[in-house]
Each structure stands twice: as C-alpha cells, then as structure tokens.
Amino acid sequence: MAPPNQLCLVLVIFLSIFSLSPLPTSAIIPKANVSLPIHSSQLVKNLCNGKAIQNRKFCLKALSSPKVIMAMDTTQVGNLIMKLGAANARATLNVYNEIIKKPCSPQALKALDCCVEAYKYAILSFEMVSSELVEDPQIANYDVTVIGLEIANCEKELINAKVQTPRLLARNQFMKYYISVGYEITSTLELENPNEY
Numbered sequence: 001m002a003p004p005n006q007l008c009l010v011l012v013i014f015l016s017i018f019s020l021s022p023l024p025t026s027a028i029i030p031k032a033n034v035s036l037p038i039h040s041s042q043l044v045k046n047l048c049n050g051k052a053i054q055n056r057k058f059c060l061k062a063l064s065s066p067k068v069i070m071a072m073d074t075t076q077v078g079n080l081i082m083k084l085g086a087a088n089a090r091a092t093l094n095v096y097n098e099i100i101k102k103p104c105s106p107q108a109l110k111a112l113d114c115c116v117e118a119y120k121y122a123i124l125s126f127e128m129v130s131s132e133l134v135e136d137p138q139i140a141n142y143d144v145t146v147i148g149l150e151i152a153n154c155e156k157e158l159i160n161a162k163v164q165t166p167r168l169l170a171r172n173q174f175m176k177y178y179i180s181v182g183y184e185i186t187s188t189l190e191l192e193n194p195n196e197y
Helices: 004-020 038-048 056-062 066-070 074-100 106-135 137-160 166-192
Strands: none
Touching: 038 056, 038 074, 038 166, 056 166, 066 074, 074 106, 074 166, 106 137, 106 166, 137 166
C-alpha cells in the first residue's frame, strides 16, 4: 500500500486534472432564449428581486425556461425550480460519487461521504418540497432551509479536509443559488397563503 503522502499527491493531481474539465451546465440551468409574457415576467422579476436571492442573474436565467414562462403562479414556478434543484443535486451527487471512488486521505473521504449524504438529502427534499408547496408553504420553507444547512456542512467538511476543487466548489455554489431561489419562492408562498393553524 502506498504511503499517505503519495495517496494525497495522487488525489491532488487527479482533482486538479478533474477540475480542469469543463463544468457541464445542462442540468444546472435550463437553456432558453425566449421573451417572457407580461404576467410571468413580473412574477419572475418579483421573485428574483427578493431578499433571499444570492445571484439575481442566475435566478433570471434559471427562471427563463419555456415551462416557467407558461407557469401562471408562484406555486407552479416553485414546482419547476424544485425539479431543477433536484436535477442539479443529482448531477452533483454523480460528481461526488465519481471522486469518492479515487484513493484519498481518511479526512477527504469523510468529507466526501458527508457531501454525498448532503446531496442525497437535497434530492429527496427538493422532490418532497414540490408537494408541500400547496399543502404547507411554511414546512416547505423550513425544508429548503435545512437543505441549505446540509450543503453548508458539506462545504465546511471539504474545507476542513482541505479538499478544494473548483468543480466541487462551483457545483456547491449552484446548489446554494437554487436553495436561495427555493427559499424566496417558499417565503413568497408563505405570505400569499398564511398558515391557518
């Protein structure tokens, strides 16, 4: 078995080469170049100008798909963004699963395992939030917040283990953007439909 220093060197070389490969964005942001109808345009504009939005440009691009354009209300837009969030989480989980197969230090492996679990949780939660949007926006809002905490913990573990690959960092950042859009949508729905309990 190779000494730990050699394994770390191999991991650093692999991650450096792996991180130089282009970041696929097809599952991250829908590609559409269509003008928004007035109703959808105002709805998207209001959501993307919300306090929780971390990246307005990302929000506008993510909410410019033809399906979102056809959406008539915040709930429909919310369902679509949750599906996009789940797709992004699934694509990111695949990246983590590929990296975790490579030899690495115990600390790096622990951090990567933490992130795998965080992204599995994100997929399930984004899918679950879609059904909660109508039933209870307050619970949907809470669940989106917890996804954010899970991804933040993943990032903390990566930093502590000194696993700094641009590709993982970029994917984690995209996930945080989806979480901020999801949080804004669930907050808006909470205001539109206050819980009657």
